Amino acid sequence: MKSPRRTALIVIIILVVIGIAAGSFASHQIAQKRHQERIVATTYAVVQIADKLKLPLVGIPNTANKIPARYQNVTKIGNPMNPSAEKIASVKPTAVYSVTTLKDQFGKSFKQQHIKPYFLNLQSVSDLQHVVTKMGAQYDRQSExxxxxxxxxxxxxxxxxxxxxxxxxxxxxxxxxxxxxxxxxxxxxxxxxxxxxxxxxxxxxxxxxxxxxxxxxxxxxxxxxxxxxxxxxxxxxxxxxxxxxxxxxxxxxxxxxxxxxxxxxxxxxxxxxxxxxxxxxxxxxxxxxxxxxxx
The missing domain is CATH 3.40.50.1980 (Nitrogenase molybdenum iron protein domain)
Structure with missing residues (x-):
């Protein structure tokens, strides 16, 4: 007959193994989710936010400004004032971001491509910080x-x-x-x-x-x-x-x-x-x- 001490030890070992397995599974799920994110930034301001949060991008705007090294080979999707719905659709995005001041620039072509952009409010410093906090939480980049x-x-x-x-x-x-x-x-x-x-x-x-x-x-x-x-x-x-x-x-x-x-x-x-x-x-x-x- 097993002693109570030995039984307790076995139970603890089993719980530890289960905990490690669960943690590993959760980490794998988070990593997989990150890998599946296909984000398009249509303005340079959004590119900067993505870079600070170390987010992957599959589409960036044409700009004369310096592009962060991590996005050097990313597909260009056109001018921020008039981005190409066709080019954006071609990269199969999971999220497309622009800014509220350019909301009127996104017309029928985007609806035809079934693209619904998210418009970020960047009209003030506090608005910017709110966006950074919200995106950090959404993409598991709280520390950044x-x-x-x-x-x-x-x-x-x-x-x-x-x-x-x-x-x-x-x-x-x-x-x-x-x-x-x-x-x-x-x-x-x-x-x-x-x-x-x-x-x-x-x-x-x-x-x-x-x-x-x-x-x-x-x-x-x-x-x-x-x-x-x-x-x-x-x-x-x-x-x-x-x-x-x-x-x-x-x-x-x-x-x-x-x-x-x-x-x-x-x-x-x-x-x-x-x-x-x-x-x-x-x-x-x-x-x-x-x-x-x-x-």
Whole structure:
């Protein structure tokens, strides 16, 4: 007859074996699920998020920006403004991601290919962090998501400390458009959100609009102390447009920002119309422009 001690030992061994087997099976299931994910990123901002989370991609947008090494040989699916539904369908995606600001660009061709994109809200830094957290949980990348968000949180804390106790500068944010002049970016735009986090006062606020039409008279009246010029898409052309505008229109020379040479050009990849994984660096730059001479 077996002793109670020996029986208990046998039971413990059996439970340990079962636990190891169950853990191995769960790990295998997770690995298999990861292998089966076929994700398409239609914008560079989504590519950056995927890279931070170490996600596999089977489709990426055509872009002049530097593509992360892990995606060098991934299929190009066209311009973010007009991606090819046919090319996306050809890679047999399990998920297709774009951003909310481009939602109207996805028309009938996507429905015909039975493609239903997910539109990520990247209009602010907090929106970006929410997306990173959610995707981290969805694809079992919680540790990567936590690290990415910690970097942003640290930048926000640094900016807040730099602005503490100092007078808020009046800031004008412009978004240049190739061949079409510029728009004014309000507090609801991404760069406007960076200005807010950095402790600046956007001279053009809105209840719901991201961008509004420029008004020479309103700009003169606002007397911005800092001007941020976002060179969105075709930066060289937009930069030339801005320089020509600031030379030809005399009212610019009357603004405090121009007089004190506090006009800064914002370019990709650190800056864009939507939030991206360069948010921490972008916020740090804006913070130092608004509060120069501080650590």
């Amino acid at each position: 998501a936590k690290a990415a968000n910690h970097e942003i949180n640290q930048a926000v804390a640094n900016a807040k400390q730099r602005a503490n106790g100092r007078q808020r500068p009046r800031v004008l944010v412009l978004m240049g458009l190739p061949g079409a002049g510029y728009m004014i970016a309000t507090n609801h735009s991404y760069v406007g959100n960076l200005v807010q986090l950095a402790g600046g006062q956007n001279v053009f606020a809105s209840k719901d609009q991201e961008y509004i039409q420029p008004s020479d008279e309103a700009i003169q009246k606002a007397r911005p102390q800092v001007i941020l010029r976002l060179e969105h898409a075709m930066p060289e052309m937009v930069a030339d447009q801005f320089n020509s505008e600031f030379k030809s229109q005399s009212f610019w020379r009357q603004t405090p920002a121009v007089q004190s040479k506090r006009v800064y050009d914002l370019q990709e990849p650190d800056f864009d119309a939507t939030a991206n994984m360069h948010a921490a660096k972008a916020l740090d730059e804006v913070s130092q422009w608004l509060y120069p001479g501080s650590k």
